[in-house]
Amino acid sequence: MSTGTEASADAGVKKKGLIRSEDWLAIILGGILLLGALAASATQPDKQPEERLKKIDTASERLKALRASSESQVDADTQKAIKSGEKDLAKLKAGFYSNPAKPYVAKLDSWKANPAEAFYVKEEIVKDGKKEKKETLILPGVAGALAICLVLFVIGAVLLGEPLLPSVVAFAAMAVLTTISLILTGQDTVKYYNFEYPIWALLVGMLISNTIGTPSFLRPAIRTELYIKTGLVLLGAGVLLSRLLTLGVPGILVSWVVTPITLITTYIFGQHVLRMPSKSLNMVISADMSVCGVSAAIATGAACKAKKEELSLAIGISLAFTAVMMVVMPLFIKWVGMDPVLAGVWLGGTIDSTGAVAAAGKILGDIALDAAVTIKMIQNILIGVVSFGVAVYWVSYVERTETSQRPDVKEIWYRLPKFVLGFVGASVLFSWIYSQGLQGQALAGSVTGVTETVREYLFCLAFVAIGLETNFVELSRYLKDGKAITLYVCGQTLNLALTLLMAWIMFFHVFPQAAEALKR
Amino acid sequence: MSEQAASQIREAPSTLGATGSEFDVPTSLPGGWISFTAGAVCVGTIWLIVLPLIGDVPAVADHIALQKQGNIDPSAMFYTDLAIAPVVAARAERIHAENAECFWGWPASSPSLPTE
Numbered sequence: 027m028s029t030g031t032e033a034s035a036d037a038g039v040k041k042k043g044l045i046r047s048e049d050w051l052a053i054i055l056g057g058i059l060l061l062g063a064l065a066a067s068a069t070q071p072d073k074q075p076e077e078r079l080k081k082i083d084t085a086s087e088r089l090k091a092l093r094a095s096s097e098s099q100v101d102a103d104t105q106k107a108i109k110s111g112e113k114d115l116a117k118l119k120a121g122f123y124s125n126p127a128k129p130y131v132a133k134l135d136s137w138k139a140n141p142a143e144a145f146y147v148k149e150e151i152v153k154d155g156k157k158e159k160k161e162t163l164i165l166p167g168v169a170g171a172l173a174i175c176l177v178l179f180v181i182g183a184v185l186l187g188e189p190l191l192p193s194v195v196a197f198a199a200m201a202v203l204t205t206i207s208l209i210l211t212g213q214d215t216v217k218y219y220n221f222e223y224p225i226w227a228l229l230v231g232m233l234i235s236n237t238i239g240t241p242s243f244l245r246p247a248i249r250t251e252l253y254i255k256t257g258l259v260l261l262g263a264g265v266l267l268s269r270l271l272t273l274g275v276p277g278i279l280v281s282w283v284v285t286p287i288t289l290i291t292t293y294i295f296g297q298h299v300l301r302m303p304s305k306s307l308n309m310v311i312s313a314d315m316s317v318c319g320v321s322a323a324i325a326t327g328a329a330c331k332a333k334k335e336e337l338s339l340a341i342g343i344s345l346a347f348t349a350v351m352m353v354v355m356p357l358f359i360k361w362v363g364m365d366p367v368l369a370g371v372w373l374g375g376t377i378d379s380t381g382a383v384a385a386a387g388k389i390l391g392d393i394a395l396d397a398a399v400t401i402k403m404i405q406n407i408l409i410g411v412v413s414f415g416v417a418v419y420w421v422s423y424v425e426r427t428e429t430s431q432r433p434d435v436k437e438i439w440y441r442l443p444k445f446v447l448g449f450v451g452a453s454v455l456f457s458w459i460y461s462q463g464l465q466g467q468a469l470a471g472s473v474t475g476v477t478e479t480v481r482e483y484l485f486c487l488a489f490v491a492i493g494l495e496t497n498f499v500e501l502s503r504y505l506k507d508g509k510a511i512t513l514y515v516c517g518q519t520l521n522l523a524l525t526l527l528m529a530w531i532m533f534f535h536v537f538p539q540a541a542e543a544l545k546r
Numbered sequence: 547m548s549e550q551a552a553s554q555i556r557e558a559p560s561t562l563g564a565t566g567s568e569f570d571v572p573t574s575l576p577g578g579w580i581s582f583t584a585g586a587v588c589v590g591t592i593w594l595i596v597l598p599l600i601g602d603v604p605a606v607a608d609h610i611a612l613q614k615q616g617n618i619d620p621s622a623m624f625y626t627d628l629a630i631a632p633v634v635a636a637r638a639e640r641i642h643a644e645n646a647e648c649f650w651g652w653p654a655s656s657p658s659l660p661t662e
Contacts (some may be wrong), residue, residue: 112633233589237579271642273638274642274646388616396634538649539645543649
């Protein structure tokens with residue numbers, strides 16, 4: 027569809043050379059942040075690890091005793107004590123390492139009627155036996171996260187040979203627009219119905235670009251690919267491969283067999299039945315619907331070089347349907363009286379967004395919540411395989427068909443979006459760190475605690491940039507034939523049926539003891 | 547902007563695989579500032595008046611309260627954005643470790659996971 031322009035883009039990469047390709051730049055910038063955060067965490071280990079291990083043992087023993095007592099007699103106080111004990115244990119385990127940058131990066135909080143509340147973290151603390159509300163100003167944390175993004179952006183601008191002052195001025199303005207987008211996302215009604223920041227960032231950008239026009243001084247900071255690909259490298263650090271084994275064979279079959287089947291079937295359906303005019307739009311919708319919503323759309327969109335309007339559209343459709351499914355599915359499940367494990371697995375395997383899965387699971391209770399979040403977590407890990415697979419498939423087959431040339435391995439390597447290597451590399455490195463026992467888990471957690479926040483700002487910057495480049499008329503053109511929505515609805519219907527069938531077979535016929543264990 | 551520069555911008559790619567800072571920037575509409583002001587007022591009205599009112603509808607308020615009480619952020623994009631994820635993961639890993647044969651069908655070769 028965009029062969030000519032993509033070919034000219036490729037030629038541009040060839041001319042610019044390695045360091046000037048934004049894919050390599052994203053790996054460098056993401057790598058600097060990940061390794062920097064890793065080094066910072068490694069220099070701040072717990073001073074008394076033996077003491078911490080003893081405390082962990084004591085807390086674990088206490089939890090075991092509480093669980094044993096709850097098996098004979100289920101009461102609310104014991105359940106509350108178990109939950110509180112689990113939280114304390116998680117905190118103890120995470121305390122082996124702390125990141126010195128952690129206090130200086132923060133996400134905006136939610137608010138109801140006063141947007142200023144977004145700059146305060148609201149916590150409930152127990153003081154002298156009484157519950158109190160505590161508000162902490164997080165403006166320095168927000169500024170700190172944006173400052174890290176600015177440093178990455180400046181390094182990128184220097185490596186790309188861009189003039190520095192205009193770039194910094196443009197970034198400062200983009201940072202303001204990003205903060206406004208995140209404030210809009212934090213409104214309670216918006217946030218708790220899963221309308222994630224990409225659509226509000228697009229709205230802010232499009233409000234400017236489609237009315238007064240994008241000011242020319244903003245142009246040096248409109249670097250969508252750089253923000254997205256750097257964010258994806260950071261996201262790779264959270265793709266921990268050991269999570270794949272969390273629910274054994276039934277978990278793998280529901281998340282890692284049904285999901286690719288749904289993705290491939292939906293893509294084939296889009297190409298051969300609906301005859302989607304754009305293969306990349308087809309792929310992005312198929313991936314966000316079958317894997318994990320917005321994050322999968324971003325990763326596959328970058329892997330198959332989708333148009334920005336296509337990514338925006340796919341995310342918009344996904345978020346709209348997720349908001350509906352998040353409310354309707356629990357109602358349906360309650361109505362039919364579905365088993366909580368089956369319900370949780372079904373929610374986790376079908377609702378696109380991770381947050382919405384948790385929200386829907388919570389409506390059904392703790393057993394469904396745990397099953398739903400765990401299945402979604404396993405499915406989240408698939409994002410690395412899917413984006414790598416899509417990138418290889420695209421350069422090997424889709425671009426080959428368009429150019430009528432069969433690329434050799436060298437050409438495939440040349441065309442492969444290289445940021446995928448950074449994404450997969452970060453996943454492998456942090457999976458290895460995580461596998462090194464409790465201290466490794468704490469070290470990986472202390473790093474991602476910082477980089478995940480920076481990633482959110484980078485993705486939000488990317489969507490503001492997309493909004494600033496998007497013409498509303500151009501975007502609405504994609505909706506006119508209704509094929510994108512039809513594709514999503516058909517694919518999601520297949521996803522709902524296949525996931526339910528596989529979950530029922532796995533958790534009720536092949537591994538019924540697994541369902542029983544999850545209910546304990 | 548020169549005609550040549552404008553032409554270059556129109557011809558530049560707008561894919562996520564595109565490189566450099568080329569982009570197709572929408573141009574302003576006639577009466578752009580009026581449209582912008584109207585849009586901004588509309589956004590302000592929805593966020594500051596309409597959405598808080600919707601948030602007070604009992605069903606919506608109950609939903610929000612339930613999610614807040616469970617420390618759940620429905621707008622989390624990835625599992626690492628979810629505050630409850632580490633606790634849920636630890637719980638699942640413990641159940642798996644204590645009942646490996648239930649999840650793999652054979653106890654001897656069940657893969658081990660980090661546990662409490």
